[in-house]
Amino acid sequence: MEPGRANGGWRSATPRDSHSLDQLCSEGFGLSEGQSFFDDFPIWDIRRPIDGRLIEVMDGPKGSQILSQLGSVRRTSLTEPDPLTLVGAVVTRSSVQGRGLARSGLDHLLRKTEAQGARSWLLWTGDDRLYRSMGFKAFGSQWRTTITKISGNPPSGQQRVRRGWSPDFTAFLAKRTRGLQMSEAESGMLRNLKNVDWWSLRSPGEQLIAVAGIGKGIDLGGILHDWHGSEAALRTLFVEIARELPETTLLYGSPLFAEYPWLKQLKPEFEDPLCYWRGEPPSRPDELWFWGCDSC
Numbered sequence: 001m002e003p004g005r006a007n008g009g010w011r012s013a014t015p016r017d018s019h020s021l022d023q024l025c026s027e028g029f030g031l032s033e034g035q036s037f038f039d040d041f042p043i044w045d046i047r048r049p050i051d052g053r054l055i056e057v058m059d060g061p062k063g064s065q066i067l068s069q070l071g072s073v074r075r076t077s078l079t080e081p082d083p084l085t086l087v088g089a090v091v092t093r094s095s096v097q098g099r100g101l102a103r104s105g106l107d108h109l110l111r112k113t114e115a116q117g118a119r120s121w122l123l124w125t126g127d128d129r130l131y132r133s134m135g136f137k138a139f140g141s142q143w144r145t146t147i148t149k150i151s152g153n154p155p156s157g158q159q160r161v162r163r164g165w166s167p168d169f170t171a172f173l174a175k176r177t178r179g180l181q182m183s184e185a186e187s188g189m190l191r192n193l194k195n196v197d198w199w200s201l202r203s204p205g206e207q208l209i210a211v212a213g214i215g216k217g218i219d220l221g222g223i224l225h226d227w228h229g230s231e232a233a234l235r236t237l238f239v240e241i242a243r244e245l246p247e248t249t250l251l252y253g254s255p256l257f258a259e260y261p262w263l264k265q266l267k268p269e270f271e272d273p274l275c276y277w278r279g280e281p282p283s284r285p286d287e288l289w290f291w292g293c294d295s296c
Contacts, residue, residue, distance in 0.1 A: 010108045013046045013055040013069065020066045021046060021057070028091030029218055037089075039194040040218050043186065044071050044089040050185055055089070056109055058101060068092040068101040072113055072121070076181045079255075079287040082280075084180075085113050087123040106134055110278075120279040126219070131276050140274030140288065144249040145266045147224060148242045152235025158204040161240045165191050165198045172208050176228050177259050178289035197245075201229065201237040209233040212241065214248060225251045226291050231262045255289040 013021060025037035025044070038045040046055050052074030057066045070090040074083045087109065092101045110121065125131055128138070155161055170187045193216065201210040210229030215221050224241070227234065227250075241248055252263050253274060275290065282288050 009058045010056050010105060011059070013057045015047050017057060017066065018045065018047050021055070021069055024066055024069060024093060025089055025091050027094070031218070037218075040216075041089065042189045042192055043073060048185065048189070051183060052083070054109065054112065056105060056112070058105065060096075065093070067096050068105055070102070070105045070109055072109055072118075074113075074118070077282075077288060078177060078179055078181060079284050079289075080282055082119065082283075085118040085121045087121055090123075102130060103134070106130070110134070118279070120277070120282070122275045122277050124219075124275055128276060131278075134278070136276040136278045138273035139277035140253065140255075140285070142251055142253045142272050142274045143266075143268030144223065144251050144270040144272075145268055146246075147238050147248045147250050148246050150235060150238045150242070150250065150266070152237075152239040153232070154239060155201065155236055159209075159236070160202045160206070161237065162200045162202060163198065165196075166200060166208070167191065168208050169198065169200070169211050172211055173226070173228050173291075176291070178255055178287065179291040196226075199237060199241055201233050201240075210237040212237055214241070214245070220251075222247055223249050223251050231260065234260075235262075253289060255287050258287070 022036055022038055026035060029037060031037060042048060043050060043053070044055065050073060053071065054073075055069060055071040057069045059065070060067050068091065070087065072085050072087050074085050076083050087106070090102055090106070113121070121136070122139070123131060123136065128136070170190055174182065174187070196216045197214040199212045199214070200208060203209050210233035211227060212224050212234070213226035214224050216225050222245075224238075229237065238250070249269075250266075252260075252266070257264055274288070
């Protein structure tokens with residue numbers, strides 16, 4: 001059947017497709033040789049069991065190669081009563097782009113997930129033309145500010161700044177009141193994100209008091225997207241990060257003001273939609289936030 005025709009060859013991926021999917025996604029997202037898409041987005045690795053996830057693919061003639069793929073995963077927001085369906089890893093092989101495969105696949109995925117009970121879908125993209133034509137609309141705002149514009153005290157004599165992942169990050173980040181709930185499997189994947197530059201601040205006795213992750217995702221290089229701690233601890237940690245990495249930018253938005261009121265003092269330098277949304281609107285739109293959520 002001609003690739004890209006309605007329901008023309010879409011099927012659910014299996015673990016044996018893993019290598020082909022990694023090659024396809026790594027090529028589609030412009031990664032260098034030796035880099036893996038799954039290093040940044042292990043949630044789309046079909047070998048990892050994730051509840052509520054679908055990965056749909058279209059094969060070439062006689063199964064010669066996978067031409068296109070996309071996925072979805074159901075997640076629960078800490079501020080929304082009903083699950084949300086995240087759409088991601090939408091990629092088509094360069095040799096067959098322009099034939100409508102992405103549109104066909106997205107239509108297939110929306111229908112399939114709706115039949116399973118989905119009512120709200122969201123995604124992130126730098127090119128929204130296809131998604132707007134299929135009912136997605138820009139929702140909310142997320143802002144960026146250069147981290148050097150955040151003031152704070154240097155670490156006290158008893159505080160220590162550490163660099164690198166630590167197992168106690170997972171429980172610490174889970175204390176946040178905005179974002180998505182993390183299943184045990186997804187929490188375990190945090191430590192396997194190979195390209196995230198993790199920083200932390202510890203008090204005497206090595207108690208964790210602030211965490212920050214930079215570059216959590218292919219499109220978030222140099223962006224401090226995942227963080228938690230008290231105002232004083234975060235300001236101290238950010239000042240230390242700025243000393244080493246002055247070009248780093250902090251990503252934040254108004255839904256975080258309730259938990260981090262000091263963010264109101266910052267002046268945004270860049271604004272993007274929080275996400276692209278389709279379906280039933282959120283019940284508490286002013287509280288909806290995501291922490292690099294399709295990266296884990």
